[in-house]
Amino acid sequence: MKIDQFRVDPGHAVELAERSTRSADGFDGDKAAGQQEAVRLIGRLGELQQVLYAGATHKLLIVLQAMDAAGKDGTIRAVFTGVNPQGTRVTSFKRPTDLELAHDYLWRVHQHAPAAGEIAIFNRSHYEDVLVVRVHGLVAEERWKRRYEHIAAFERMLADEGTTIVKLFLHISKEEQAVRFRERLADPTKRWKFRAGDLDERKRWDDYQRAYEAAIEATSTPWAPWYVVPADRNWYRNLVVSQILVDTLEALDLRYPDPETGLDGLKVI
Protein backbone atom coordinates (compact mmCIF):
# COMPACT_ATOMS: atom_id res chain seq x y z
CA MET A 1 0.00 0.00 0.00
CA LYS A 2 1.26 3.47 -0.90
CA ILE A 3 1.50 5.76 2.09
CA ASP A 4 1.77 9.04 0.16
CA GLN A 5 -2.01 9.19 -0.11
CA PHE A 6 -2.22 9.81 3.63
CA ARG A 7 0.63 12.29 3.88
CA VAL A 8 -0.18 15.99 4.11
CA ASP A 9 1.90 17.88 1.58
CA PRO A 10 3.69 20.82 3.15
CA GLY A 11 2.02 24.11 2.44
CA HIS A 12 -1.26 22.58 1.37
CA ALA A 13 -4.57 23.37 2.98
CA VAL A 14 -6.09 20.54 4.99
CA GLU A 15 -9.81 19.94 4.95
CA LEU A 16 -10.56 17.03 7.19
CA ALA A 17 -14.13 16.74 5.92
CA GLU A 18 -12.66 15.99 2.49
CA ARG A 19 -10.56 13.16 3.85
CA SER A 20 -12.25 9.84 4.33
CA THR A 21 -12.44 8.24 7.75
CA ARG A 22 -13.38 4.85 6.29
CA SER A 23 -11.44 4.58 3.08
CA ALA A 24 -9.73 1.32 2.30
CA ASP A 25 -8.18 2.74 -0.83
CA GLY A 26 -4.93 1.30 -1.91
CA PHE A 27 -5.55 -2.03 -0.27
CA ASP A 28 -6.99 -4.84 -2.35
CA GLY A 29 -8.45 -7.08 0.26
CA ASP A 30 -11.04 -7.55 2.93
CA LYS A 31 -10.72 -7.23 6.70
CA ALA A 32 -9.20 -10.69 7.16
CA ALA A 33 -6.59 -10.01 4.49
CA GLY A 34 -5.90 -6.61 6.03
CA GLN A 35 -5.38 -8.09 9.45
CA GLN A 36 -3.03 -10.70 8.05
CA GLU A 37 -1.03 -8.06 6.22
CA ALA A 38 -0.84 -5.96 9.40
CA VAL A 39 0.55 -8.97 11.29
CA ARG A 40 3.23 -9.31 8.63
CA LEU A 41 4.08 -5.61 8.78
CA ILE A 42 4.21 -5.60 12.57
CA GLY A 43 6.59 -8.56 12.46
CA ARG A 44 8.75 -6.59 10.07
CA LEU A 45 8.56 -3.58 12.37
CA GLY A 46 9.87 -5.76 15.20
CA GLU A 47 12.85 -6.78 13.06
CA LEU A 48 13.60 -3.21 12.06
CA GLN A 49 13.40 -2.06 15.68
CA GLN A 50 15.97 -4.66 16.65
CA VAL A 51 18.48 -3.26 14.18
CA LEU A 52 17.57 0.35 15.03
CA TYR A 53 18.26 -0.37 18.70
CA ALA A 54 21.48 -2.27 18.08
CA GLY A 55 22.77 0.32 15.65
CA ALA A 56 22.07 3.14 18.12
CA THR A 57 22.44 5.90 15.56
CA HIS A 58 18.93 6.76 14.33
CA LYS A 59 16.11 7.99 16.56
CA LEU A 60 12.41 7.65 15.76
CA LEU A 61 9.68 9.86 17.19
CA ILE A 62 6.06 8.95 16.58
CA VAL A 63 3.41 11.51 17.51
CA LEU A 64 -0.14 10.21 17.90
CA GLN A 65 -3.01 12.67 18.00
CA ALA A 66 -6.72 12.13 17.67
CA MET A 67 -10.16 12.96 18.96
CA ASP A 68 -11.36 10.95 21.99
CA ALA A 69 -12.05 7.28 21.28
CA ALA A 70 -10.30 7.45 17.90
CA GLY A 71 -8.00 4.65 19.02
CA LYS A 72 -4.70 6.08 20.23
CA ASP A 73 -4.34 3.45 22.95
CA GLY A 74 -5.64 0.73 20.66
CA THR A 75 -3.17 1.64 17.93
CA ILE A 76 -0.26 1.48 20.35
CA ARG A 77 -1.44 -1.86 21.69
CA ALA A 78 -2.07 -3.33 18.25
CA VAL A 79 1.05 -2.07 16.50
CA PHE A 80 3.64 -2.07 19.29
CA THR A 81 2.76 -5.18 21.22
CA GLY A 82 5.14 -7.36 19.30
CA VAL A 83 7.97 -4.85 19.33
CA ASN A 84 10.65 -5.22 21.99
CA PRO A 85 9.95 -2.74 24.81
CA GLN A 86 13.71 -2.45 25.30
CA GLY A 87 14.27 0.53 23.05
CA THR A 88 10.57 1.43 22.70
CA ARG A 89 9.09 4.02 25.04
CA VAL A 90 5.54 5.27 25.20
CA THR A 91 4.84 8.57 26.91
CA SER A 92 1.24 9.61 27.53
CA PHE A 93 0.91 13.32 27.94
CA LYS A 94 -2.05 14.08 30.14
CA ARG A 95 -3.29 17.31 31.65
CA PRO A 96 -0.06 19.12 32.60
CA THR A 97 1.03 19.04 36.23
CA ASP A 98 1.77 22.22 38.17
CA LEU A 99 5.48 21.65 37.61
CA GLU A 100 4.96 21.23 33.87
CA LEU A 101 2.77 24.31 33.68
CA ALA A 102 5.49 26.28 35.41
CA HIS A 103 7.69 25.68 32.35
CA ASP A 104 7.27 26.38 28.67
CA TYR A 105 5.02 23.85 26.91
CA LEU A 106 7.87 22.09 25.07
CA TRP A 107 9.80 21.40 28.28
CA ARG A 108 7.93 18.27 29.24
CA VAL A 109 7.93 16.71 25.79
CA HIS A 110 11.60 17.43 25.16
CA GLN A 111 12.56 15.24 28.11
CA HIS A 112 10.93 12.27 26.42
CA ALA A 113 12.43 12.71 22.96
CA PRO A 114 14.09 9.51 21.74
CA ALA A 115 17.77 8.75 22.30
CA ALA A 116 19.88 7.08 19.64
CA GLY A 117 18.47 3.66 18.86
CA GLU A 118 15.13 4.39 20.47
CA ILE A 119 11.54 4.63 19.30
CA ALA A 120 9.59 7.19 21.32
CA ILE A 121 5.83 7.15 20.96
CA PHE A 122 3.94 10.21 22.14
CA ASN A 123 0.34 9.47 23.07
CA ARG A 124 -0.82 13.08 22.75
CA SER A 125 1.98 15.61 22.62
CA HIS A 126 2.96 19.27 22.35
CA TYR A 127 0.17 19.55 19.79
CA GLU A 128 -2.32 19.69 22.64
CA ASP A 129 -0.91 23.17 23.24
CA VAL A 130 -2.43 24.35 19.97
CA LEU A 131 -5.51 22.11 20.18
CA VAL A 132 -7.22 21.86 23.56
CA VAL A 133 -5.52 25.12 24.52
CA ARG A 134 -7.01 26.84 21.49
CA VAL A 135 -10.47 25.31 21.73
CA HIS A 136 -10.80 26.18 25.41
CA GLY A 137 -9.02 29.50 25.11
CA LEU A 138 -6.52 28.52 27.80
CA VAL A 139 -4.05 31.07 26.50
CA ALA A 140 -4.60 34.12 24.31
CA GLU A 141 -4.83 33.62 20.57
CA GLU A 142 -1.74 35.72 19.86
CA ARG A 143 0.16 33.37 22.11
CA TRP A 144 -0.96 29.99 20.78
CA LYS A 145 -0.65 31.24 17.19
CA ARG A 146 3.06 31.74 17.64
CA ARG A 147 3.39 28.16 18.79
CA TYR A 148 3.11 26.75 15.26
CA GLU A 149 6.46 28.31 14.51
CA HIS A 150 8.01 27.15 17.77
CA ILE A 151 6.86 23.62 17.07
CA ALA A 152 8.16 23.65 13.51
CA ALA A 153 11.51 24.97 14.73
CA PHE A 154 11.67 22.43 17.56
CA GLU A 155 10.94 19.55 15.21
CA ARG A 156 13.41 20.93 12.69
CA MET A 157 16.10 20.86 15.35
CA LEU A 158 15.24 17.29 16.34
CA ALA A 159 15.34 16.21 12.71
CA ASP A 160 18.63 18.00 12.03
CA GLU A 161 20.11 16.21 15.01
CA GLY A 162 19.13 12.78 13.79
CA THR A 163 15.50 12.19 14.74
CA THR A 164 13.07 10.82 12.19
CA ILE A 165 9.62 12.19 12.96
CA VAL A 166 6.27 10.69 11.99
CA LYS A 167 3.06 12.39 13.04
CA LEU A 168 -0.19 10.48 12.87
CA PHE A 169 -3.66 11.96 13.11
CA LEU A 170 -6.19 9.17 13.60
CA HIS A 171 -9.19 10.47 11.72
CA ILE A 172 -12.62 9.27 12.83
CA SER A 173 -16.07 10.52 12.01
CA LYS A 174 -18.33 12.10 14.58
CA GLU A 175 -20.77 9.22 14.07
CA GLU A 176 -18.09 6.64 14.81
CA GLN A 177 -17.17 8.45 18.01
CA ALA A 178 -20.80 8.23 19.13
CA VAL A 179 -20.82 4.49 18.42
CA ARG A 180 -17.67 4.02 20.49
CA PHE A 181 -18.88 6.18 23.38
CA ARG A 182 -22.10 4.15 23.52
CA GLU A 183 -20.07 0.94 23.54
CA ARG A 184 -17.97 2.20 26.42
CA LEU A 185 -21.03 3.09 28.40
CA ALA A 186 -22.66 -0.27 27.76
CA ASP A 187 -19.65 -2.53 28.36
CA PRO A 188 -18.81 -3.01 32.08
CA THR A 189 -15.13 -3.71 31.20
CA LYS A 190 -14.87 -0.43 29.27
CA ARG A 191 -17.14 1.84 31.26
CA TRP A 192 -14.32 3.11 33.50
CA LYS A 193 -12.81 4.75 30.42
CA PHE A 194 -15.76 7.05 30.04
CA ARG A 195 -15.89 10.50 31.61
CA ALA A 196 -19.03 12.61 31.57
CA GLY A 197 -16.74 15.43 30.43
CA ASP A 198 -16.09 13.53 27.20
CA LEU A 199 -19.55 14.65 26.05
CA ASP A 200 -18.67 18.30 26.65
CA GLU A 201 -15.62 17.87 24.44
CA ARG A 202 -17.77 16.16 21.83
CA LYS A 203 -19.92 19.30 21.64
CA ARG A 204 -16.84 21.14 20.47
CA TRP A 205 -16.21 18.66 17.67
CA ASP A 206 -16.15 21.27 14.91
CA ASP A 207 -13.84 23.55 16.86
CA TYR A 208 -11.42 20.68 17.32
CA GLN A 209 -11.54 19.78 13.64
CA ARG A 210 -10.68 23.39 12.75
CA ALA A 211 -7.87 23.40 15.32
CA TYR A 212 -6.48 20.15 13.89
CA GLU A 213 -6.66 21.47 10.33
CA ALA A 214 -4.76 24.61 11.25
CA ALA A 215 -2.14 22.73 13.26
CA ILE A 216 -1.56 20.05 10.65
CA GLU A 217 -1.38 22.60 7.84
CA ALA A 218 1.10 24.76 9.72
CA THR A 219 3.39 21.94 10.80
CA SER A 220 3.44 19.26 8.11
CA THR A 221 6.98 19.55 6.80
CA PRO A 222 9.26 17.33 4.74
CA TRP A 223 11.21 16.46 7.90
CA ALA A 224 8.17 15.95 10.13
CA PRO A 225 5.18 15.05 7.98
CA TRP A 226 1.64 14.56 9.18
CA TYR A 227 -0.35 11.56 8.02
CA VAL A 228 -4.15 11.60 8.23
CA VAL A 229 -5.05 7.98 8.93
CA PRO A 230 -8.62 6.80 8.25
CA ALA A 231 -9.52 5.34 11.63
CA ASP A 232 -13.19 4.39 11.68
CA ARG A 233 -12.18 0.79 11.10
CA ASN A 234 -9.51 -0.50 13.47
CA TRP A 235 -8.10 -3.10 11.12
CA TYR A 236 -7.54 -0.56 8.37
CA ARG A 237 -6.05 1.96 10.78
CA ASN A 238 -3.58 -0.65 12.09
CA LEU A 239 -2.66 -1.59 8.55
CA VAL A 240 -1.99 2.00 7.51
CA VAL A 241 -0.03 2.86 10.64
CA SER A 242 2.16 -0.22 10.43
CA GLN A 243 2.79 0.40 6.72
CA ILE A 244 3.81 4.01 7.42
CA LEU A 245 6.22 2.93 10.14
CA VAL A 246 7.75 0.10 8.14
CA ASP A 247 8.24 2.32 5.09
CA THR A 248 9.76 5.05 7.26
CA LEU A 249 12.23 2.71 8.92
CA GLU A 250 13.10 0.96 5.67
CA ALA A 251 14.03 4.31 4.16
CA LEU A 252 16.72 4.67 6.83
CA ASP A 253 20.02 2.94 6.44
CA LEU A 254 19.67 0.63 9.43
CA ARG A 255 22.49 -1.76 10.14
CA TYR A 256 24.14 -3.58 12.98
CA PRO A 257 27.19 -1.75 14.33
CA ASP A 258 30.67 -2.75 13.30
CA PRO A 259 32.38 -5.07 15.74
CA GLU A 260 35.28 -3.82 17.81
CA THR A 261 38.60 -4.14 15.98
CA GLY A 262 41.11 -6.71 17.14
CA LEU A 263 38.68 -9.53 17.77
CA ASP A 264 40.24 -11.83 15.16
CA GLY A 265 41.93 -14.84 16.64
CA LEU A 266 40.64 -14.13 20.14
CA LYS A 267 40.27 -17.32 22.18
CA VAL A 268 37.54 -17.80 24.77
CA ILE A 269 38.98 -19.98 27.53
Added chain:
Amino acid sequence: MKIDQFRVDPGHAVELAERSTRSADGFDGDKAAGQQEAVRLIGRLGELQQVLYAGATHKLLIVLQAMDAAGKDGTIRAVFTGVNPQGTRVTSFKRPTDLELAHDYLWRVHQHAPAAGEIAIFNRSHYEDVLVVRVHGLVAEERWKRRYEHIAAFERMLADEGTTIVKLFLHISKEEQAVRFRERLADPTKRWKFRAGDLDERKRWDDYQRAYEAAIEATSTPWAPWYVVPADRNWYRNLVVSQILVDTLEALDLRYPDPETGLDGLKVI
Protein backbone atom coordinates in the same frame (compact mmCIF):
# COMPACT_ATOMS: atom_id res chain seq x y z
CA MET B 1 5.33 -25.09 37.74
CA LYS B 2 6.03 -24.08 41.34
CA ILE B 3 8.16 -20.96 41.57
CA ASP B 4 9.16 -21.39 45.24
CA GLN B 5 11.99 -23.69 44.20
CA PHE B 6 13.76 -20.71 42.59
CA ARG B 7 13.12 -18.21 45.37
CA VAL B 8 15.90 -17.43 47.83
CA ASP B 9 14.55 -17.69 51.35
CA PRO B 10 15.41 -14.62 53.40
CA GLY B 11 18.28 -15.17 55.76
CA HIS B 12 19.51 -18.30 54.02
CA ALA B 13 23.01 -18.71 52.64
CA VAL B 14 23.22 -18.80 48.86
CA GLU B 15 25.67 -21.11 47.14
CA LEU B 16 25.34 -20.64 43.44
CA ALA B 17 27.42 -23.70 42.67
CA GLU B 18 24.74 -25.75 44.42
CA ARG B 19 22.02 -24.32 42.24
CA SER B 20 21.56 -25.85 38.83
CA THR B 21 21.96 -23.77 35.70
CA ARG B 22 20.24 -26.41 33.54
CA SER B 23 17.55 -27.86 35.72
CA ALA B 24 14.15 -28.46 34.23
CA ASP B 25 12.73 -29.60 37.51
CA GLY B 26 9.12 -28.97 38.09
CA PHE B 27 8.24 -29.01 34.42
CA ASP B 28 7.03 -32.24 32.86
CA GLY B 29 7.71 -31.65 29.22
CA ASP B 30 10.31 -31.20 26.54
CA LYS B 31 11.54 -28.03 24.88
CA ALA B 32 8.59 -27.77 22.49
CA ALA B 33 6.11 -28.16 25.33
CA GLY B 34 8.04 -25.63 27.38
CA GLN B 35 7.97 -23.11 24.57
CA GLN B 36 4.26 -23.62 24.10
CA GLU B 37 3.63 -23.15 27.82
CA ALA B 38 5.76 -19.97 27.79
CA VAL B 39 3.65 -18.57 24.94
CA ARG B 40 0.54 -19.22 27.01
CA LEU B 41 2.06 -17.57 30.09
CA ILE B 42 3.25 -14.55 28.11
CA GLY B 43 -0.25 -14.14 26.70
CA ARG B 44 -1.58 -14.20 30.24
CA LEU B 45 1.07 -11.68 31.27
CA GLY B 46 -0.20 -9.37 28.53
CA GLU B 47 -3.74 -9.64 29.89
CA LEU B 48 -2.62 -8.97 33.44
CA GLN B 49 -0.59 -5.94 32.34
CA GLN B 50 -3.66 -4.48 30.69
CA VAL B 51 -5.59 -4.57 33.96
CA LEU B 52 -2.57 -3.41 35.97
CA TYR B 53 -2.25 -0.38 33.70
CA ALA B 54 -5.95 0.42 33.66
CA GLY B 55 -6.28 0.00 37.42
CA ALA B 56 -3.32 2.32 38.03
CA THR B 57 -2.91 1.34 41.67
CA HIS B 58 -0.21 -1.35 41.78
CA LYS B 59 3.37 -0.86 40.58
CA LEU B 60 5.67 -3.67 39.47
CA LEU B 61 9.47 -3.47 39.49
CA ILE B 62 11.46 -6.26 37.86
CA VAL B 63 15.22 -6.29 38.43
CA LEU B 64 17.28 -8.38 36.01
CA GLN B 65 20.86 -9.21 36.88
CA ALA B 66 23.25 -11.74 35.38
CA MET B 67 26.74 -12.45 34.15
CA ASP B 68 27.54 -11.35 30.58
CA ALA B 69 25.73 -13.34 27.88
CA ALA B 70 23.36 -14.91 30.42
CA GLY B 71 20.42 -13.54 28.46
CA LYS B 72 19.15 -10.35 30.04
CA ASP B 73 18.35 -8.78 26.66
CA GLY B 74 17.00 -12.06 25.33
CA THR B 75 14.72 -12.50 28.34
CA ILE B 76 13.27 -9.04 27.91
CA ARG B 77 12.72 -9.62 24.21
CA ALA B 78 11.18 -13.06 24.70
CA VAL B 79 8.96 -12.29 27.66
CA PHE B 80 7.96 -8.67 27.07
CA THR B 81 7.53 -8.56 23.33
CA GLY B 82 3.85 -9.34 23.50
CA VAL B 83 3.16 -6.99 26.38
CA ASN B 84 1.84 -3.52 25.59
CA PRO B 85 4.72 -1.03 25.77
CA GLN B 86 2.23 1.56 27.02
CA GLY B 87 2.75 0.99 30.72
CA THR B 88 5.90 -1.12 30.33
CA ARG B 89 9.27 0.60 30.59
CA VAL B 90 12.71 -0.93 30.23
CA THR B 91 15.68 0.93 31.66
CA SER B 92 19.17 -0.33 30.89
CA PHE B 93 21.68 0.87 33.44
CA LYS B 94 25.06 1.12 31.83
CA ARG B 95 28.34 2.51 33.11
CA PRO B 96 27.28 5.58 35.11
CA THR B 97 27.64 8.99 33.47
CA ASP B 98 29.56 11.81 35.16
CA LEU B 99 26.26 13.29 36.28
CA GLU B 100 25.12 10.00 37.76
CA LEU B 101 28.44 9.49 39.51
CA ALA B 102 28.13 12.92 41.04
CA HIS B 103 25.10 11.63 42.96
CA ASP B 104 24.54 8.73 45.32
CA TYR B 105 24.19 5.39 43.53
CA LEU B 106 20.44 5.08 44.14
CA TRP B 107 19.70 8.44 42.55
CA ARG B 108 19.66 7.25 38.97
CA VAL B 109 17.59 4.14 39.60
CA HIS B 110 15.03 5.92 41.75
CA GLN B 111 14.09 8.12 38.81
CA HIS B 112 13.03 5.06 36.85
CA ALA B 113 10.99 3.35 39.56
CA PRO B 114 7.52 2.45 38.29
CA ALA B 115 4.52 4.72 38.67
CA ALA B 116 1.08 3.39 39.53
CA GLY B 117 -0.07 1.01 36.81
CA GLU B 118 3.40 0.58 35.37
CA ILE B 119 5.81 -2.29 34.94
CA ALA B 120 9.43 -1.09 35.18
CA ILE B 121 12.11 -3.50 34.06
CA PHE B 122 15.66 -2.79 35.15
CA ASN B 123 18.27 -4.32 32.85
CA ARG B 124 21.06 -4.20 35.44
CA SER B 125 20.37 -1.99 38.42
CA HIS B 126 21.60 -0.60 41.73
CA TYR B 127 22.99 -4.09 42.34
CA GLU B 128 25.90 -3.25 40.08
CA ASP B 129 27.02 -1.00 42.93
CA VAL B 130 27.71 -4.06 45.08
CA LEU B 131 28.83 -6.27 42.17
CA VAL B 132 31.12 -4.68 39.58
CA VAL B 133 32.01 -2.06 42.18
CA ARG B 134 33.10 -4.77 44.64
CA VAL B 135 34.88 -6.97 42.12
CA HIS B 136 36.87 -4.06 40.72
CA GLY B 137 37.34 -2.33 44.06
CA LEU B 138 35.81 0.89 42.72
CA VAL B 139 34.96 2.01 46.24
CA ALA B 140 36.38 0.85 49.58
CA GLU B 141 34.96 -2.33 51.09
CA GLU B 142 33.60 -0.52 54.16
CA ARG B 143 31.62 1.63 51.80
CA TRP B 144 30.08 -1.00 49.51
CA LYS B 145 29.34 -3.26 52.48
CA ARG B 146 27.00 -0.66 53.91
CA ARG B 147 25.10 -0.61 50.64
CA TYR B 148 23.31 -3.90 51.32
CA GLU B 149 21.43 -2.14 54.09
CA HIS B 150 20.73 0.93 51.98
CA ILE B 151 19.34 -1.27 49.24
CA ALA B 152 17.19 -3.28 51.61
CA ALA B 153 15.83 -0.06 53.12
CA PHE B 154 15.22 1.49 49.70
CA GLU B 155 13.35 -1.56 48.47
CA ARG B 156 11.41 -1.71 51.72
CA MET B 157 10.26 1.84 51.18
CA LEU B 158 9.23 1.11 47.58
CA ALA B 159 7.31 -1.97 48.74
CA ASP B 160 5.61 -0.11 51.61
CA GLU B 161 4.51 2.54 49.13
CA GLY B 162 2.88 0.05 46.79
CA THR B 163 5.60 -1.42 44.57
CA THR B 164 5.77 -5.16 44.05
CA ILE B 165 9.40 -6.12 43.51
CA VAL B 166 10.73 -9.20 41.73
CA LYS B 167 14.48 -9.72 41.40
CA LEU B 168 15.78 -12.24 38.90
CA PHE B 169 19.29 -13.58 38.72
CA LEU B 170 19.77 -15.44 35.45
CA HIS B 171 22.13 -18.21 36.43
CA ILE B 172 24.40 -19.64 33.73
CA SER B 173 27.44 -21.88 33.95
CA LYS B 174 30.91 -20.71 33.05
CA GLU B 175 30.92 -23.30 30.24
CA GLU B 176 27.70 -21.94 28.77
CA GLN B 177 29.13 -18.44 28.79
CA ALA B 178 32.11 -19.68 26.78
CA VAL B 179 29.77 -21.30 24.26
CA ARG B 180 27.84 -18.05 23.87
CA PHE B 181 30.94 -15.89 23.59
CA ARG B 182 32.28 -18.17 20.84
CA GLU B 183 28.93 -17.92 19.05
CA ARG B 184 29.05 -14.14 19.21
CA LEU B 185 32.55 -14.08 17.79
CA ALA B 186 31.65 -16.46 14.97
CA ASP B 187 28.32 -14.92 13.93
CA PRO B 188 28.67 -11.71 11.88
CA THR B 189 25.22 -10.52 13.06
CA LYS B 190 26.21 -10.95 16.71
CA ARG B 191 29.87 -10.04 16.64
CA TRP B 192 29.22 -6.35 17.39
CA LYS B 193 27.98 -7.42 20.82
CA PHE B 194 31.39 -8.72 21.79
CA ARG B 195 33.96 -6.59 23.59
CA ALA B 196 37.51 -7.80 24.17
CA GLY B 197 36.98 -6.58 27.74
CA ASP B 198 34.33 -9.28 28.19
CA LEU B 199 37.15 -11.78 28.50
CA ASP B 200 38.77 -9.80 31.30
CA GLU B 201 35.50 -9.90 33.19
CA ARG B 202 35.24 -13.62 32.53
CA LYS B 203 38.57 -14.12 34.31
CA ARG B 204 36.89 -12.72 37.41
CA TRP B 205 34.06 -15.26 37.20
CA ASP B 206 34.54 -16.61 40.71
CA ASP B 207 34.78 -13.15 42.22
CA TYR B 208 31.48 -12.23 40.58
CA GLN B 209 29.81 -15.41 41.80
CA ARG B 210 30.91 -14.58 45.37
CA ALA B 211 29.68 -11.01 44.96
CA TYR B 212 26.30 -12.24 43.69
CA GLU B 213 25.98 -14.73 46.54
CA ALA B 214 26.64 -12.04 49.13
CA ALA B 215 24.30 -9.54 47.50
CA ILE B 216 21.47 -12.01 47.01
CA GLU B 217 21.81 -13.35 50.54
CA ALA B 218 21.81 -9.88 52.06
CA THR B 219 18.87 -8.54 50.08
CA SER B 220 16.39 -11.36 49.46
CA THR B 221 13.46 -10.30 51.58
CA PRO B 222 9.78 -11.25 51.75
CA TRP B 223 8.91 -7.96 50.07
CA ALA B 224 11.66 -8.08 47.43
CA PRO B 225 12.66 -11.70 46.88
CA TRP B 226 15.46 -12.91 44.64
CA TYR B 227 14.85 -15.77 42.25
CA VAL B 228 17.80 -17.73 40.88
CA VAL B 229 16.66 -18.74 37.40
CA PRO B 230 18.45 -21.63 35.63
CA ALA B 231 19.45 -19.94 32.39
CA ASP B 232 21.67 -22.25 30.37
CA ARG B 233 18.68 -23.15 28.24
CA ASN B 234 16.75 -20.17 26.90
CA TRP B 235 13.40 -21.92 26.62
CA TYR B 236 13.48 -23.02 30.25
CA ARG B 237 14.62 -19.59 31.41
CA ASN B 238 11.74 -17.93 29.54
CA LEU B 239 9.30 -20.41 31.03
CA VAL B 240 10.50 -19.81 34.58
CA VAL B 241 10.57 -16.03 34.24
CA SER B 242 7.10 -15.84 32.72
CA GLN B 243 5.72 -18.17 35.39
CA ILE B 244 7.24 -16.03 38.16
CA LEU B 245 5.75 -12.87 36.70
CA VAL B 246 2.31 -14.37 36.10
CA ASP B 247 2.17 -15.80 39.63
CA THR B 248 3.32 -12.49 41.09
CA LEU B 249 0.69 -10.48 39.23
CA GLU B 250 -2.06 -13.01 39.90
CA ALA B 251 -1.37 -12.69 43.62
CA LEU B 252 -2.27 -9.00 43.39
CA ASP B 253 -5.86 -7.94 43.39
CA LEU B 254 -5.90 -6.47 39.90
CA ARG B 255 -9.13 -5.01 38.64
CA TYR B 256 -10.44 -2.40 36.27
CA PRO B 257 -11.24 0.89 37.99
CA ASP B 258 -14.77 1.77 38.96
CA PRO B 259 -16.54 3.96 36.43
CA GLU B 260 -17.31 7.55 37.25
CA THR B 261 -20.59 7.92 39.12
CA GLY B 262 -23.54 9.51 37.39
CA LEU B 263 -23.09 7.82 34.01
CA ASP B 264 -26.44 6.03 34.15
CA GLY B 265 -28.90 7.27 31.61
CA LEU B 266 -26.34 9.47 29.87
CA LYS B 267 -27.16 9.95 26.17
CA VAL B 268 -24.51 10.28 23.49
CA ILE B 269 -25.84 12.59 20.83
